[in-house]
Amino acid sequence: MRPLAVASSGAVPVAVGPLADLRLVVADRTDLTPAVRRFALRRPDGGPLPGYEPGAHVTVTTPAGHQRSYSLVEPGGEAPDEYVVCVLREPAGRGGSASMHDEALVGAELTVGEPRNRFPLHPAKRYLFVAGGIGITPIRSMVARLRAEGHADARVVYLTRTAAETPFLDEFGDDTVHHSAERGRLDLWPHLAVPDDETRVYCCGPLPLIRAVQAMTAHWRPSRVHVEEFAAPADGFAAPFTAVWAPTGRRVEVPADRSLLTALRRSGVTVDSSCEAGTCGTCRLALLDGEAEHRDFALTDDERRASLISCVSRAASEEITVGPPG
Amino acid sequence: MTGGGRVVGLYVHPIKGLSPQPLTSVALRAGGGVPHDREFALARPDGRYEPGRRVGLPKGEFYTLVDEHRLAGLETHLDVAADVLTVRVAGHEVLSAHLERDRDEVLRFFARVLDLPEGVLPVPARDGGRRFTDVSRRGDEPMNWISLLNLASVRDLAGRAGVDAIDPRRFRANVLLDGLPAWSELDLADREFTLGGVRLRGTSRTVRCAATEVDPGSGRRDLPVLRLLKQHLGHEMMGVYARVLSDGVLEVGDGFSGGGAVDGEAVGDEAVGGGLVGSGSGGGGSVG
Numbered sequence: 001m002r003p004l005a006v007a008s009s010g011a012v013p014v015a016v017g018p019l020a021d022l023r024l025v026v027a028d029r030t031d032l033t034p035a036v037r038r039f040a041l042r043r044p045d046g047g048p049l050p051g052y053e054p055g056a057h058v059t060v061t062t063p064a065g066h067q068r069s070y071s072l073v074e075p076g077g078e079a080p081d082e083y084v085v086c087v088l089r090e091p092a093g094r095g096g097s098a099s100m101h102d103e104a105l106v107g108a109e110l111t112v113g114e115p116r117n118r119f120p121l122h123p124a125k126r127y128l129f130v131a132g133g134i135g136i137t138p139i140r141s142m143v144a145r146l147r148a149e150g151h152a153d154a155r156v157v158y159l160t161r162t163a164a165e166t167p168f169l170d171e172f173g174d175d176t177v178h179h180s181a182e183r184g185r186l187d188l189w190p191h192l193a194v195p196d197d198e199t200r201v202y203c204c205g206p207l208p209l210i211r212a213v214q215a216m217t218a219h220w221r222p223s224r225v226h227v228e229e230f231a232a233p234a235d236g237f238a239a240p241f242t243a244v245w246a247p248t249g250r251r252v253e254v255p256a257d258r259s260l261l262t263a264l265r266r267s268g269v270t271v272d273s274s275c276e277a278g279t280c281g282t283c284r285l286a287l288l289d290g291e292a293e294h295r296d297f298a299l300t301d302d303e304r305r306a307s308l309i310s311c312v313s314r315a316a317s318e319e320i321t322v323g324p325p326g
Numbered sequence: 327m328t329g330g331g332r333v334v335g336l337y338v339h340p341i342k343g344l345s346p347q348p349l350t351s352v353a354l355r356a357g358g359g360v361p362h363d364r365e366f367a368l369a370r371p372d373g374r375y376e377p378g379r380r381v382g383l384p385k386g387e388f389y390t391l392v393d394e395h396r397l398a399g400l401e402t403h404l405d406v407a408a409d410v411l412t413v414r415v416a417g418h419e420v421l422s423a424h425l426e427r428d429r430d431e432v433l434r435f436f437a438r439v440l441d442l443p444e445g446v447l448p449v450p451a452r453d454g455g456r457r458f459t460d461v462s463r464r465g466d467e468p469m470n471w472i473s474l475l476n477l478a479s480v481r482d483l484a485g486r487a488g489v490d491a492i493d494p495r496r497f498r499a500n501v502l503l504d505g506l507p508a509w510s511e512l513d514l515a516d517r518e519f520t521l522g523g524v525r526l527r528g529t530s531r532t533v534r535c536a537a538t539e540v541d542p543g544s545g546r547r548d549l550p551v552l553r554l555l556k557q558h559l560g561h562e563m564m565g566v567y568a569r570v571l572s573d574g575v576l577e578v579g580d581g582f583s584g585g586g587a588v589d590g591e592a593v594g595d596e597a598v599g600g601g602l603v604g605s606g607s608g609g610g611g612s613v614g
Contacts, residue, residue: 189418195438211544216416218399218545221441262393276392277536277552279562297556311536 022049026108027082032167036134037101038073041083041112048079052115054141055202058083059113063103066096071137071204071228072115073168075145083112086167088134118239118256119228121145124200126153128191130213132205133160138228139204140168159186159209188216195220204228222257241315245269246288246323254314260285260322261310271310278312285310290320330505331582333521334477336360337500340404341411342367342458343390343397346495346542347404351577354524354570359457359470360500362406366425367458368436368448375451382462382469389440389448391537396439399545425450461530461567471529471567474511475499479564482508486558489549495542496551497534499565503582509559511566514585518571522580525571532565 028040041060043049057071070085090097104110121142131139136158146154156175160166163179178186192201192213201224203213210227217225243252243260245267254263261283264271273283281298287308293316296309307325336349340362352360369375373387391398401414404425411432413421423431433447440448451458462469475497484492494502501521503511514528538551555562 189416193418193420197438212416214546215399215544218396218415219413219420219435219439221438222396223441273386275533275535275552275562277539277550279552279556297553 051078055119056115056117061111062099064099126199130203132209135205291316335502344402476511478508519584524574526568
């Protein structure tokens with residue numbers, strides 16, 4: 001499930017994964033704006049940390065015990081000496097951001113999961129980054145990486161309420177930085193009107209901004225538009241995984257926004273289906289290895305041990321092996 | 327089942343999977359469908375569709391909302407007289423092209439939206455007189471059935487499921503009816519009725535498919551309509567197909583009357599949950 005990054009504070013609860021937890025200390029804390037505080041997390045012995053690429057996030061257990069995912073704002077690399085996250089204090093939140101602001105003092109020890117990346121930066125000729133508020137955090141890591149590498153064509157549109165509430169403002173002097181309190185909402189259409197297969201669009205920010213970018217890119221190649229979804233839709237799709245088709249051993253990547261059924265068909269596997277909503281059972285497959293996340297309304301618990309409904313169900317592990325129904 | 331029932335909306339979907347276009351009236355002929363409805367479709371290049379094919383195919387052979395929910399994010403309009411397709415995104419025109427003369431431009435546009443690999447284009451499907459309705463694979467007569475939706479049933483489902491509202495456009499019907507008891511349309515299968523001056527006969531209850539999960543405005547899959555139907559009603563039906571029995575002009579506002587043996591009683595939950603499923607001519611191909 002995507003690190004529901006930054007609803008508004010920069011975090012919401014996520015499930016803990018299988019990756020190892022680290023014990024890190026708060027080495028530095030700095031206020032970037034009146035509401036956004038920067039935290040640098042290091043190993044107690046100052047040694048190198050597991051590497052990460054731009055767009056990665058870590059799940060932090062706050063001093064009060066909340067689990068929150070925060071994007072890493074630095075460009076990353078193989079063995080960084082710190083993880084830097086920025087936390088927006090959210091007075092109306094459920095306490096995670098307040099606990100970080102009030103209790104994660106310099107020297108405090110925090111449990112931090114290893115970095116994961118569900119918002120990776122793919123190679124492209126051109127980039128358009130659209131960031132809203134605290135949504136700048138993963139975008140900043142990407143832009144910093146690209147500009148450090150001398151990538152010439154990375155445009156940034158950064159939307160905030162006021163200049164005072166704009167973290168990293170001085171780094172985006174040559175970009176489009178728009179403050180809605182001064183000039184109203186920015187019309188994004190001029191930036192998105194002409195679809196370009198060589199441009200990748202990355203958007204992170206509040207939900208209405210993500211929805212606006214999705215709506216305005218309906219004529220783009222979907223594979224060129226990347227958004228940091230804050231919450232997985234209740235009945236929608238979630239994490240990508242790999243399916244192995246047992247009869248041929250073929251490995252099929254199932255992206256977050258495709259069903260197992262669709263991904264198998266795209267790779268040439270014939271699977272019958274009817275309702276495609278998890279109720280009729282026509283697209284049942286044998287579950288031969290790995291763990292399934294069952295989302296159907298067709299199978300009994302008993303049946304679920306050895307089969308799954310491919311139009312809605314997904315893998316609970318990174319990989320599952322499936323085959324024709326027995 | 328006479329009384330307050332009337333036509334509150336008429337729609338044509340000239341291109342399968344793309345936007346509904348509202349009508350104020352439609353001239354129907356006995357045995358015919360809504361003119362231009364689903365006369366154009368985008369077929370999968372690796373599929374079974376071939377130009378000139380005279381036999382219906384399952385919807386999986388075409389690009390539809392079931393697999394391609396993003397299509398609903400496009401606001402399309404086909405001027406059927408001029409054969410010009412206009413596409414708008416977030417209110418801005420992004421394509422205006424003649425379906426035949428600018429065919430490559432149209433196909434390249436959809437290849438991009440469908441994210442087809444470099445050099446691959448969807449196959450334009452249009453064969454004079456044929457419709458790519460979901461029931462077309464049941465034969466040439468079902469191909470011309472018109473689809474009816476009862477807004478009371480849509481509201482009832484929303485109420486039971488505890489959601490604010492369910493956009494009736496999800497069900498992509500030709501005729502929207504209101505003023506009838508919820509779910510009474512399912513009883514129209516095998517019964518004759520009239521809308522304004524047009525006689526029709528209900529033919530088949532409409533078993534829905536996952537295309538109804540797609541929000542017509544945003545193109546996001548955001549509501550598990552089938553699951554809600556199954557949970558709250560015990561079936562997956564919404565709406566009914568009908569055959570047109572007489573020539574006539576159907577207009578928004580026309581009254582409903584008839585319904586054969588049923589005399590106006592609301593269909594209770596029990597009947598819907600129990601007796602209706604699998605009885606009569608309900609069932610058939612699941613459709614969006």
